[in-house]
Every structure is written in C-alpha cells, then in structure tokens.
Amino acid sequence: MSLVSALSARRSLADVPGVAFRDGNSVIRTPCLPLLRNLDELPLPDYAFYPHLGSLQELPVEVGRGCPFQCTFCSTNDFWSRSYRLRSTSNQIALLRKLNAEYGTRRFVFEHDNLTVSREKVLELSRAIRQEGLDIRWRCSNRIDCLDEELVEEMAASGCDRVYLGIESGSPRIQKLIKKGLDLSHAVETVQQISKAGIRVTANFIIGFSSGNDARPAPDH
Numbered sequence: 001m002s003l004v005s006a007l008s009a010r011r012s013l014a015d016v017p018g019v020a021f022r023d024g025n026s027v028i029r030t031p032c033l034p035l036l037r038n039l040d041e042l043p044l045p046d047y048a049f050y051p052h053l054g055s056l057q058e059l060p061v062e063v064g065r066g067c068p069f070q071c072t073f074c075s076t077n078d079f080w081s082r083s084y085r086l087r088s089t090s091n092q093i094a095l096l097r098k099l100n101a102e103y104g105t106r107r108f109v110f111e112h113d114n115l116t117v118s119r120e121k122v123l124e125l126s127r128a129i130r131q132e133g134l135d136i137r138w139r140c141s142n143r144i145d146c147l148d149e150e151l152v153e154e155m156a157a158s159g160c161d162r163v164y165l166g167i168e169s170g171s172p173r174i175q176k177l178i179k180k181g182l183d184l185s186h187a188v189e190t191v192q193q194i195s196k197a198g199i200r201v202t203a204n205f206i207i208g209f210s211s212g213n214d215a216r217p218a219p220d221h
Contacts, residue, residue: 125158
C-alpha cells in the first residue's frame with residue numbers, strides 16, 4: 001500500500017520499504033521490512049475474486065517461503081533472506097479442504113522454492129492430507145539432497161505425482177562455482193527412488209555457466 005500511495009501522490013519512493021528504483025544514473029534500493037516469521041498471520045486468499053476458479057486444471061497455493069541455500073544464480077534466496085518458513089499444517093489443510101469443497105479443485109501446485117528443506121514438516125503435511133481423506137494431487141520443487149526414500153513414499157501416498165528438481169549442472173566444478181553444492185553421485189539414485197514411487201520427475205539444467213577463467217579465444221574465420 002505504501003508503494004501505491006507514493007506513486008499515486010507522485011512522491012519519492014525513497015521512504016517506501018523494499019523497492020529498487022533509478023534516480024538519474026543511480027540505482028536506489030531501500031531497506032526491506034522485517035520478515036514475517038509466522039505465515040499463519042496472513043489471511044487465507046479470497047479466491048472468490050477469480051470467477052472461473054473451478055475451470056482451472058491446477059491451482060497454485062503458497063505453502064511457504066524462503067530457501068536457506070545460497071546458489072549464486074538465484075534471486076529468491078536474497079528476496080526472502082534465505083529464511084525457510086512454512087504455513088502450519090493445520091493452516092494448509094484448511095485451505096486445501098476449502099478449495100476442494102467449494103470449487104472441486106483436486107490438483108494443486110505447492111508453491112515453495114524448496115519445500116522439503118524441513119523433512120519432518122513435509123512428512124507431517126503428507127500424513128495429514130491422508131488422514132483428512134483429501135483426494136488431491138499436488139506437485140512441488142525440491143533439491144535432490146532434501147529427499148529420501150521414506151519422505152518420497154509419504155509424499156506419493158498423499159497425492160504428490162510430480163516434482164521439479166533443480167540440479168542445474170552435471171559438472172562438479174560448476175556445482176562448486178555456482179554454490180549449488182549437490183553431491184551428484186546421489187542424483188541418479190534419488191531420481192530412481194522418486195520414479196519408483198510413481199512420481200514424475202522434471203530436472204532443471206542451466207546451460208552457459210562460466211567464470212573469468214573459462215574465457216576462450218574467439219575462433220578465426
């Protein structure tokens with residue numbers, strides 16, 4: 001609201017927290033507001049503003065924020081100050097039940113940069129979905145080193161049928177360069193565990209990472 005008010009009144013953005021803007025040839029970035037630690041303080045979204053919700057094939061729901069890792073190519077770790085947080089399981093279940101009952105929604109995208117950082121919390125959520133009898137399907141994003149066989153099986157049993165894995169590179173040197181830090185020797189085994197549980201895997205790879213030491217002379221033509 002402070003941003004909208006400043007723009008409407010044509011005031012300087014210098015007093016608006018959490019924005020970046022140009023002032024002549026300078027780029028100004030204002031200090032951010034303190035992070036909201038308890039996401040349950042946020043009200044559940046009012047989906048009634050979207051008139052055709054029931055026609056969507058799948059619906060994104062924010063289950064949490066923040067990834068504690070420090071990959072150099074990623075902006076969200078800076079955006080959320082690498083602070084991993086989840087809505088409580090009861091809060092998430094209430095939203096899923098509401099959307100399922102009111103709109104018939106059965107497929108969800110659990111929006112989080114790296115959902116399974118907290119193994120215990122995701123186990124709790126997966127088991128709660130089953131205990132509540134929610135007949136839903138869902139997908140999420142993860143790292144290969146934040147998954148194990150038991151967790152994957154519980155996720156699958158609760159309706160998880162797709163995962164997105166940010167692997168980024170098959171080169172140990174590049175893994176170190178971008179501060180991803182994955183042990184690639186476990187990548188194939190983890191993907192096999194996920195596939196065995198009946199979950200479809202999408203792996204992300206980024207092409208073009210380089211450092212100053214990688215410079216090559218241009219070919220002669």
